[in-house]
Amino acid sequence: MQPYFYSVSEFIAMGKHGVFVWSCWAITIGVMLVFIIYSRRQRQALIKQLTIQQARQAQRTPKVSATVTNTPLESDR
Secondary structure (H helix, E strand, O other), X not given: OOOOOOOHHHHHHOOOOHHHHHHHHHHHHHHHHHXXXXXXXXXXXXXXXXXXXXXXXXXHOOOOOOOOOOOOOHHHO
């Protein structure tokens, strides 16, 4: 069994196709990292936006007390 590459420099050169192969790897990994970073930032922005929306909605809705008294109205008497 003979190794395909005898040294690291031959592995990097890949029979004169190394520039193409390694640039494809670099572009692929770069795009994947950009997607990961973009997705995380979008998620954080969405969570922040939903938190703000919930706070605004909580301010708009009146608070209802837990106990309701059954007192007759003036007109019912």
